[in-house]
Amino acid sequence: MIAEETRKLPLNLSKEKNIDLYRKMLEIRCFEEKVFELYAQNLVPGTIHLYTGEEAVAVGVCGNLRKDDYITSTHRGHGHCIAKGAQPKRVMAEILGKKTGYCKGKGGSMHIADFKVGMLGATAVVGAGLPIAMGAGLSIKLRRTDNVVACFFGDGASNQGTFHEAINMAAVWKLPVIFVCENNVYAMGTRQSTVMLVKNVADRAVAYGIPGVAVDGNDVLAVYEAAQKAVEMARKGEGPTLIECKTYRHKGHSRIDPAKYRPKEEVEDWLRNDPIKRFKERLLETNVVMEAEIQQIERKVSAEIEEAAKFAMESSYPAAEEALQDVYA
Amino acid sequence: MIAEETRKLPLNLSKEKNIDLYRKMLEIRCFEEKVFELYAQNLVPGTIHLYTGEEAVAVGVCGNLRKDDYITSTHRGHGHCIAKGAQPKRVMAEILGKKTGYCKGKGGSMHIADFKVGMLGATAVVGAGLPIAMGAGLSIKLRRTDNVVACFFGDGASNQGTFHEAINMAAVWKLPVIFVCENNVYAMGTRQSTVMLVKNVADRAVAYGIPGVAVDGNDVLAVYEAAQKAVEMARKGEGPTLIECKTYRHKGHSRIDPAKYRPKEEVEDWLRNDPIKRFKERLLETNVVMEAEIQQIERKVSAEIEEAAKFAMESSYPAAEEALQDVYA
Amino acid sequence: MRKIAYREALREALREEMRRDATVFLLGEDIGRYWQGAFKVTKGLAEEFGDERVRDTPISESAIIGAAVGAAITGMRPVAEIMFGDLTSLAMDQIANQAAKIHYMFGGQAKVPLVIRTPFGAGVNIAAHHSQSLEAWFMHVPGMFVVVPSTPYDAKGLLKTAIRGSNPVFFCEHKLLYPLEGEVPQEEYTVPFGVADVKREGSDVTIVATLYMVHKALNAAEELEVEGISVEVVDPRTLVPLDKQAIIDSVKKTGRLVVVSEDCKTAGVSAEIAAVVAEEAIDYLDAPIKRVAEPDTPIPFSPPLEQYVIPSEKTIMKAVKEII
Amino acid sequence: MRKIAYREALREALREEMRRDATVFLLGEDIGRYWQGAFKVTKGLAEEFGDERVRDTPISESAIIGAAVGAAITGMRPVAEIMFGDLTSLAMDQIANQAAKIHYMFGGQAKVPLVIRTPFGAGVNIAAHHSQSLEAWFMHVPGMFVVVPSTPYDAKGLLKTAIRGSNPVFFCEHKLLYPLEGEVPQEEYTVPFGVADVKREGSDVTIVATLYMVHKALNAAEELEVEGISVEVVDPRTLVPLDKQAIIDSVKKTGRLVVVSEDCKTAGVSAEIAAVVAEEAIDYLDAPIKRVAEPDTPIPFSPPLEQYVIPSEKTIMKAVKEII
Numbered sequence A, B: 001m002i003a004e005e006t007r008k009l010p011l012n013l014s015k016e017k018n019i020d021l022y023r024k025m026l027e028i029r030c031f032e033e034k035v036f037e038l039y040a041q042n043l044v045p046g047t048i049h050l051y052t053g054e055e056a057v058a059v060g061v062c063g064n065l066r067k068d069d070y071i072t073s074t075h076r077g078h079g080h081c082i083a084k085g086a087q088p089k090r091v092m093a094e095i096l097g098k099k100t101g102y103c104k105g106k107g108g109s110m111h112i113a114d115f116k117v118g119m120l121g122a123t124a125v126v127g128a129g130l131p132i133a134m135g136a137g138l139s140i141k142l143r144r145t146d147n148v149v150a151c152f153f154g155d156g157a158s159n160q161g162t163f164h165e166a167i168n169m170a171a172v173w174k175l176p177v178i179f180v181c182e183n184n185v186y187a188m189g190t191r192q193s194t195v196m197l198v199k200n201v202a203d204r205a206v207a208y209g210i211p212g213v214a215v216d217g218n219d220v221l222a223v224y225e226a227a228q229k230a231v232e233m234a235r236k237g238e239g240p241t242l243i244e245c246k247t248y249r250h251k252g253h254s255r256i257d258p259a260k261y262r263p264k265e266e267v268e269d270w271l272r273n274d275p276i277k278r279f280k281e282r283l284l285e286t287n288v289v290m291e292a293e294i295q296q297i298e299r300k301v302s303a304e305i306e307e308a309a310k311f312a313m314e315s316s317y318p319a320a321e322e323a324l325q326d327v328y329a
Numbered sequence C, D: 001m002r003k004i005a006y007r008e009a010l011r012e013a014l015r016e017e018m019r020r021d022a023t024v025f026l027l028g029e030d031i032g033r034y035w036q037g038a039f040k041v042t043k044g045l046a047e048e049f050g051d052e053r054v055r056d057t058p059i060s061e062s063a064i065i066g067a068a069v070g071a072a073i074t075g076m077r078p079v080a081e082i083m084f085g086d087l088t089s090l091a092m093d094q095i096a097n098q099a100a101k102i103h104y105m106f107g108g109q110a111k112v113p114l115v116i117r118t119p120f121g122a123g124v125n126i127a128a129h130h131s132q133s134l135e136a137w138f139m140h141v142p143g144m145f146v147v148v149p150s151t152p153y154d155a156k157g158l159l160k161t162a163i164r165g166s167n168p169v170f171f172c173e174h175k176l177l178y179p180l181e182g183e184v185p186q187e188e189y190t191v192p193f194g195v196a197d198v199k200r201e202g203s204d205v206t207i208v209a210t211l212y213m214v215h216k217a218l219n220a221a222e223e224l225e226v227e228g229i230s231v232e233v234v235d236p237r238t239l240v241p242l243d244k245q246a247i248i249d250s251v252k253k254t255g256r257l258v259v260v261s262e263d264c265k266t267a268g269v270s271a272e273i274a275a276v277v278a279e280e281a282i283d284y285l286d287a288p289i290k291r292v293a294e295p296d297t298p299i300p301f302s303p304p305l306e307q308y309v310i311p312s313e314k315t316i317m318k319a320v321k322e323i324i
């Protein structure tokens, strides 16, 4: 875990930006808690992989992106969607398998996409998003726009061959891709330290001749800063960066996972290290916002997520025969 | 190319060992020249990938291996076979598609194996040998023998996902595998420096927390020394090493390749840097062997290869229906 | 006889073979003591045999199969688990080009006694990347056996045969079968490859079905019986080798064939079985062959959509009635 | 009409589409100025369009297809070359789970207009890893079209259609076809997907064949004519979509069907075509369906072995005579 001393004051960001980051993190947290609740009520089909505890990563990274920039996502993708600007209600509807969801119920929790905000979709094949993100980067380069792509993936994904192939290609071709490893210590029940000898996934950047940085993934500003640098580089055509964000999932891997493989103290430490709590404290300490404002935000976000859940629950399921549509464009 | 100053006197090796290394390299060279000749006479079906110019790699590595150690090989595998102790005549017969070949004509140049000497076979899928070699290492570990595996692969193969996955697993499990990258500057017409940003393939070892060394692959003793260290480590259960041997193929990639993508001076430099010529000069300079002995070896090797070719040419083709055999064990 | 679940039957096979033969070992993602397998098939095995022989791996499907290949050709008998059948696509080269071809390419020098276990099948709303049935891909790869057990009895007996054999075996399981209970004797037994099992006798129509579809076929058969239609249900149990004779014998008797399989229809399991009969037993047919399979779509997430594409008792009954 | 080689026809299609549409670009191993493609299809294109649009890649099949997918969903029209069809096994996840499923999984939001070109086929003694025919794997993947041109005319017209479409296309070529010459008009044309071509009319038996096998079927047909047997040769040209009607129409006319394809017999192309007819046109058949395909073996190296397993004029004629 990243030590206390790395805590920093808010960067040179406007109050609005700081509030924005906080608000987004909170939105994701509330959203995930709502999903958890609905799941417990048997309203969510299939399985879910919650982003709770990792909010600073998606928000810190996406805080640097424009609407026309791209991201790719994973099985643990709700947070990425919301951070990139997808509407919570349509994300929720998708998770519930409703027709009003982004994918009309065809994708579900593990396959959400919102191409309108540059969210190129989640893949449930661990590591499969890296080459696709790289390809989006190639497309940007060929089309000569100044967009960038942020590619989210887990620590577990960093052992896939696609990690190697995609980062190498992005490096060689100087593509505008930010590879963001969300190192939440585990891939299902497997500790990353048992399947990789180096300390940081970021250390692997050396093999591709690109910058690699490991940051406190529970410090939204640290993530923001690292991403900012990487995004700038990418926009200038100077190639990709590998950013590793050290974080932790508060819950089990998926809904059914009691996560007994995690030492109790480890979990407690990380719960104390909650990214939202930390950022809130910092905002208050530094007088960037007042308690009252925070409370107002919290109320608004909570109401908004309730709205989203209501929307999703009230939406109807797709008609069965729609299963046959959308196979070909 | 590796500079002159790295030239060393023979290591602390017996005369027999020195002669052995020389003899093996020569055997491979003569063998390949014979294959080339037979190919020109239309006696070799399919395509061929000659090892000419790279002999020091297979010989320097295999010089450290016992008969019961393993190797895995590639599409450019004739040299590996011979270095590991396969009989030239049966390798030649396989290349000609004869029944007396190691694989009864089923494999051909790209798929030779001789399990009796621990040569676990060549795969023609670039990079596919790395996981298999790793698996052989796992087998050694599980069976608690002290064998090792040497895994040969090209610079091009180092961009495959299997490179990443296999080396990582070997590292994590401390398997007795020596990953030997034969960096001959090109993968077909593609210069490695255009598809990899780091200087050495060996630099990638850092990503797996294992030793990585780049050596002059045209200096058989340099290869021998690096391999010796790696083999010792592996035998002691201390895990894998990545050795990159900088070398060059004298001919085109395959028979049909005029190799026009290579600058003339580059080719000339490397031809001057011939591993066999260099070692011979060194052996003579240091009086390890006398010119007369060398000549005797040359005559013997040449006769032996002629014998091998004769054997292969005189052998018969398999009967057509044998195509249906060996699908299942 | 005692009843145990399909997943327990598999576990028993693994346990017994690991006890019997020290060269048998397991590898795969999260199969060890911390997770015990995504579907808990390997539960308790790490505790008994240790972490070396019940080996958790990084998420590297290609290297998992490669590791199994390398181990198999040097004297071990690996059983590799790929967590979801869809993910075999990541290891297709190692499976189809290496594992399956090594014995042949090298002229019979090497044996490749390895088993790849993986679950296929839809029905639990986990969408396009976790629900496919891809048996047909592997049937099309010479040099490998393809096993499709539908009951705990078959699962245990076939897995033991797979582990003891000398060839690569692609061992298909089905997510919905894991909890299914069935009779499994205490005593040692194996089930041979290439021997179909007539799961129900009948005289009007033959249904050939595999994996979970066997049970849907049996349900459909029961309902059809009420309507006076007598259905024979043939379960090939292994797709490679395929017990053509058993299928043909049944068709000879009934004159009608419905093939039910959960994979996509085009170029799927049902195509091969239909083709075999069209080639070798067409004269016995009194009606067109019917294929009941997934329409050619990815598996959708939402329950009504997913249910729509999975072959059901209803679609099976409909197909039967169309040719009666 | 002028005659050009199959490889030139492909090159013309690439060149014309690249000139017409700036979003079309090529990527693959050694397709650029230094090697010009393993089979020289892309010769001269890097010179005309530059190294950016005719892009050499590292040896990373999975990332090549992934790059194409990422580019396709963001506005480009990539044409990826996989040097040998056997190597698609390394990119199977990106092909089958990503490229083919993205449009569906995401509810139609994204289009994936990409083409994967690759050569299949045996006959040049390059053994088990460079000689396979794996069309059937891709037919079994919903969401992707599978194209199998047998002539320069079809190759050019179908490739243009593939590049202009909105879906992923798996475009199969054949090593032995590249030098084959045939008539190709100077004028612009395309060949639609899903429309079979009757390459020869006949009345006694229908042969459905694809790729190089079309030519062997035509040769066999000629020889059979001498013996008084009139053969109709139907070339589906695309396997997905499959022009079932054309096949059925021909079978209606002849009453007999031989399916010829170079891939392994079990669960191969010929299984699907046989199954379609057994399902939809069995009443028109006067004889069993015959499949002529590779026996289920890896492709051996040695010339006599290899020739033995590849379907030949002789094996085709034998099959025809068995049902006449």
Ligand SMILES: Cc1ncc(C[n+]2csc(CCOP(=O)(O)OP(=O)(O)O)c2C)c(N)n1
Binding pocket: A049, A075, A076, A124, A125, A126, A127, A153, A154, A155, A156, A157, A158, A182, A184, A186, A187, A188, A253, C029, C059, C061, C083, C087, C090
């Ligand atoms: C290629 C692949 N292998 C295995 C799985 C099963 N699986 C789903 S999530 C997961 C763990 C992923 O770990 P990580 O990449 O660290 O992401 P996290 O879940 O921790 O966010 C696994 C093994 C999969 N979906 N895809």
Ligand SMILES: Cc1ncc(C[n+]2csc(CCOP(=O)(O)OP(=O)(O)O)c2C)c(N)n1
Binding pocket: B049, B075, B076, B124, B125, B126, B127, B153, B154, B155, B156, B157, B158, B182, B184, B186, B187, B188, B253, D029, D059, D061, D083, D087, D090
């Ligand atoms: C996976 C794969 N991709 C492409 C090919 C075609 N091919 C054969 S050899 C070769 C170049 C290999 O280069 P390298 O690994 O450097 O070995 P070298 O030929 O230089 O010894 C290629 C691309 C192949 N056989 N396998």
Ligand SMILES: [Mg+2]
Binding pocket: A154, A155, A156, A182, A183, A184, A185, A186, A187, A188
């Ligand atoms: Mg993780």
Ligand SMILES: [Mg+2]
Binding pocket: B154, B155, B156, B182, B183, B184, B185, B186, B187, B188
């Ligand atoms: Mg090379």
